[in-house]
Amino acid sequence: MAKVGRNDLCPCGSGRKYKKCCESKDRGGTVQNWTMIALVGGAVLAALVAGIASFSGERASSPTRVWSSEHGHYHDANGVQVP
Ligand SMILES: [Zn+2]
Ligand SMILES: [Zn+2]
Structure with missing residues (x-):
């Protein structure tokens, strides 16, 4: 795919220069994609951190011996x- 110069005619056929036409749209799409990647990556990271936190928290709050004040x-x- 040939690279379009910013002062070249836009490949969409509008007759306008690329920088005045689809460049911003192309950029917007790229930004949207990166936003999606950031959102998904952030969600995955948050899930991982939550999983690690709950895992270690479970280990900390559930020792092998649990005190029963009732018994x-x-x-x-x-x-x-346990004796
Ligand atoms: Zn265009
Ligand atoms: Zn008991």
Whole structure:
């Protein structure tokens, strides 16, 4: 695909110069694409960070032994009394 100069006639056939015609549209499309990529990338990153945070948070809040104030002793992950 040949590169269109900004002062060349626009390839869309409008008879106007490319810089006065479709250049801004082409740029807009590129910006939109980058915005989409940024949005999707940001969402994926946020999901990853949330997943890591919840994973480590789960590990921190769910130790192998869980204190039961009701029973007055520890339970393990299966709910069995730990001496
Ligand atoms: Zn054009
Ligand atoms: Zn118990």
